[in-house]
Amino acid sequence: MEAESTKRFWYAMTLLILLLITICILKVSECSRQNLERKFFAEQRQLALNTLRKDYVFDILIFTQHWPYTVCAQWEERHKGNECNLPKIKNSWAIHGVWPTKYHTIGPLFCNDTWEFDIKNIEPIEDEMKESWINIEKGTPLYGLWKHEWEKHGTCAATQIVAMNSEFSYFNSGLRLFDEFSITKIFQQSYIKAGMSYKLEEIHEVLNRSLGNNFAIVCEKDHVTKEQLLFEIRICLDKQLNLHSCDGIVMRTNEFRNSEEIVTNCKKDQDIVYPSYNWLIKKQWNRNIEEQHAQNKTWMYNVVNVYKLMKLIQWITL
Ligand SMILES: *[C@@H]1O[C@H](CO)[C@@H](O)[C@H](O)[C@H]1NC(C)=O
Ligand SMILES: *[C@@H]1O[C@H](CO)[C@@H](O)[C@H](O)[C@H]1NC(C)=O
Numbered sequence: 565m566e567a568e569s570t571k572r573f574w575y576a577m578t579l580l581i582l583l584l585i586t587i588c589i590l591k592v593s594e595c596s597r598q599n600l601e602r603k604f605f606a607e608q609r610q611l612a613l614n615t616l617r618k619d620y621v622f623d624i625l626i627f628t629q630h631w632p633y634t635v636c637a638q639w640e641e642r643h644k645g646n647e648c649n650l651p652k653i654k655n656s657w658a659i660h661g662v663w664p665t666k667y668h669t670i671g672p673l674f675c676n677d678t679w680e681f682d683i684k685n686i687e688p689i690e691d692e693m694k695e696s697w698i699n700i701e702k703g704t705p706l707y708g709l710w711k712h713e714w715e716k717h718g719t720c721a722a723t724q725i726v727a728m729n730s731e732f733s734y735f736n737s738g739l740r741l742f743d744e745f746s747i748t749k750i751f752q753q754s755y756i757k758a759g760m761s762y763k764l765e766e767i768h769e770v771l772n773r774s775l776g777n778n779f780a781i782v783c784e785k786d787h788v789t790k791e792q793l794l795f796e797i798r799i800c801l802d803k804q805l806n807l808h809s810c811d812g813i814v815m816r817t818n819e820f821r822n823s824e825e826i827v828t829n830c831k832k833d834q835d836i837v838y839p840s841y842n843w844l845i846k847k848q849w850n851r852n853i854e855e856q857h858a859q860n861k862t863w864m865y866n867v868v869n870v871y872k873l874m875k876l877i878q879w880i881t882l
């Protein structure tokens with residue numbers, strides 16, 4: 565009798581230890597994902613520091629406009645609870661940045677550490693910036709996007725582009741480029757409408773009519789709907805701010821293949837969704853329902869498990 569209950573005791577202890585080990589493993593795998601993200605940003609920083617030690621020479625400027633509803637969907641996907649600032653004017657593209665670029669590489673970046681962003685310098689154009697160069701990622705510092713763009717890219721442009729030789733002229737030039745090469749207008753004057761899907765060639769053909777073949781089309785994958793979304797149009801310019809071929813630029817994702825003459829990371833054999841405001845609202849709605857389901861499930865799951873554990877302990881100790 566005595567021997568039987570010691571056996572049961574050790575059996576219970578073994579189970580408990582196994583349970584603890586499982587919990588530890590789950591925790592560690594979550595941490596390693598966060599570490600991967602941290603590593604990615606550290607690498608970006610290192611890349612920047614490497615370019616700092618070399619020179620700030622670059623070949624072209626990439627003027628990037630992004631589609632707010634895709635930016636928002638990606639931001640919300642990245643972390644639970646993320647919300648967006650969207651431009652007041654619906655169906656309007658927004659500026660992401662103006663990036664000095666050397667062929668076959670990224671950057672140069674962070675060319676002048678001592679030239680810090682100061683909001684006072686752009687007060688005259690702040691209202692226009694708030695609409696056209698809006699920081700969609702709500703919850704990040706108010707001027708975070710502008711500070712980041714200035715310190716990472718603007719300080720490099722300022723070294724070689726006369727029209728961008730100060731913080732004010734850098735951002736003001738960005739706004740003027742936004743008027744001159746408006747993706748909003750180009751699409752409005754074509755059959756490309758938000759809320760529909762298109763072939764890569766269709767989008768390229770429409771843009772090519774206004775811009776010549778001097779742009780890159782960037783897509784992002786939506787991990788919930790599994791669609792590929794139109795994300796950015798990057799326009800290439802020479803140092804006099806005239807249109808220039810994008811051949812030789814690096815795309816952020818490694819899916820990039822220079823398919824004939826279309827510079828893109830989008831998959832050629834899959835339609836490109838150009839999401840509308842309603843598309844975004846619908847996705848947010850579905851996401852809320854799913855989160856509720858998931859919460860209810862884990863709640864139920866925990867109750868059931870505690871019950872099972874109690875039963876087990878009861879069985880062992882009685
Ligand atoms: C770096 O910025 C400072 C202003 O903070 C400026 O005086 C200096 O000339 C800049 N250096 C270069 C190399 O552009
Ligand atoms: C793009 O436009 C140029 C004229 O600007 C034309 O020569 C070229 O064939 C067009 N490319 C495509 C793929 O339509």
Ligand SMILES: *[C@@H]1O[C@H](CO)[C@@H](O)[C@H](O)[C@H]1NC(C)=O
Nearest residue numbers: 853854855856857858859860
């Ligand atoms: C989750 O549970 C609550 C009650 O606990 C219920 O009102 C709600 O409808 C449930 N949500 C879903 C999506 O099942």
